Amino acid sequence: MNINISEHHTSETCTWCEKSKECVTADFNDAFIGKAAMCWNCLQKAVKVSSRKETDETSGHNRKPTD
Numbered sequence: 464m465n466i467n468i469s470e471h472h473t474s475e476t477c478t479w480c481e482k483s484k485e486c487v488t489a490d491f492n493d494a495f496i497g498k499a500a501m502c503w504n505c506l507q508k509a510v511k512v513s514s515r516k517e518t519d520e521t522s523g524h525n526r527k528p529t530d
C-alpha cells in the first residue's frame with residue numbers, strides 16, 4: 464500500500480464523514496479509495512481498511528465461491 468499525502472487543509476469537508484474539519488488530501492494509489500480529502504480520523508480508518516484489504520488479497524488466493 465502506498466499513501467501519498469499531498470495537501471493539508473485547515474478547514475475542509477471530509478469526503479468520508481462529511482464534516483468540516485482539518486483535512487489532508489491523501490492519494491491511496493488504490494482504486495477503492497483513490498485520492499480524497501479526509502480528516503485525520505477518517506484517514507486512520509482508511510489506512511486500516513486499506514491494509515486489511517491488502518492482507519485479504521495476499522492471503523485470499525483460495526477464494527471460495529459465494530453461495
Ligand SMILES: [Zn+2]
Pocket residue numbers: 477478479480481482501502503504505506
Ligand atoms: Zn472524516
